[in-house]
Amino acid sequence: MPLLLSRLDLDQVTADPEFIEHGLHLVQEALIGPADPVGGADWPVRLDTDHPRAGVALVAPDDGALLAILAADALAVWRTALPAGLVARYLAPAGAGVLGVRGTGPSAQALVRTLTRALPSLAEIVVDGGPDFAAACGRHTRLPVRHRRAEEVDRLADVLVATGPAGTATARAGALVLGEKPMGPRTPMPWDLALDAVLTGGAVPRPDAHAVVLGGSGRAGGWERAVYAWALRRAWELDLGRTFTLD
Numbered sequence: 001m002p003l004l005l006s007r008l009d010l011d012q013v014t015a016d017p018e019f020i021e022h023g024l025h026l027v028q029e030a031l032i033g034p035a036d037p038v039g040g041a042d043w044p045v046r047l048d049t050d051h052p053r054a055g056v057a058l059v060a061p062d063d064g065a066l067l068a069i070l071a072a073d074a075l076a077v078w079r080t081a082l083p084a085g086l087v088a089r090y091l092a093p094a095g096a097g098v099l100g101v102r103g104t105g106p107s108a109q110a111l112v113r114t115l116t117r118a119l120p121s122l123a124e125i126v127v128d129g130g131p132d133f134a135a136a137c138g139r140h141t142r143l144p145v146r147h148r149r150a151e152e153v154d155r156l157a158d159v160l161v162a163t164g165p166a167g168t169a170t171a172r173a174g175a176l177v178l179g180e181k182p183m184g185p186r187t188p189m190p191w192d193l194a195l196d197a198v199l200t201g202g203a204v205p206r207p208d209a210h211a212v213v214l215g216g217s218g219r220a221g222g223w224e225r226a227v228y229a230w231a232l233r234r235a236w237e238l239d240l241g242r243t244f245t246l247d
Helices: 007-015 017-032 078-091 106-118 129-143 150-156 191-200 222-238
Strands: 002-004 045-049 054-059 066-070 098-102 124-127 143-149 159-162 177-178 187-190 211-214
Touching: 002 187, 002 222, 007 098, 017 106, 017 191, 017 222, 054 222, 066 187, 066 222, 078 106, 078 177, 078 191, 078 211, 078 222, 098 106, 098 150, 106 129, 106 159, 124 129, 124 150, 129 143, 187 191, 191 211
Parallel strands: 002 066, 098 124, 098 159, 124 143, 159 177, 177 211, 187 211
Antiparallel strands: 045 054, 054 066
């Protein structure tokens, strides 16, 4: 029978540190491998997003049998967080110690978790969000967190990440800037293009000349399907969710 996975179920899946590490691997494989990889859970799946309010359906690609319905928004934040982690792993300045975060909410939380996993050298987080957000960052990462104004966050960060329309970032020279939207005055660069040179042995882009824009990529879109498939397998292993019938 198919499985119904709520947001709480999927929060338990993504709380597993292996979720982030495996997700980074899947993003990289999508960039250097086939245009539409089908791995991630040792079997392919197909996404059906025709009814996003009801959830994301995973179906078997051969006969269309329904495998699971996942809460529609539970994995959405990882579409930006996982690419951000891979970019940071390859393009962050050596020995990066301070993560600057502009913005709050689930997307920012996922970015903090992913970036601190991707960069073990990070030793401090500076945020412009409120005390609740700062406390949550500390709980998730066990790192000291300071609250500062946005311009101070920009100045202190070795890696700066922003959610939403952040506008202008006055990051210091040599810092890596990541954003869900373009951030002036730096030239915007899509995340997959930023990684192209690294993964193909070409000229590595200067981190301080660009602001890496996160989000979907047509070239590497297959990794999202693989992440959903891996999450389903992990939910089975953890005995999460509930089965249901189609009657």
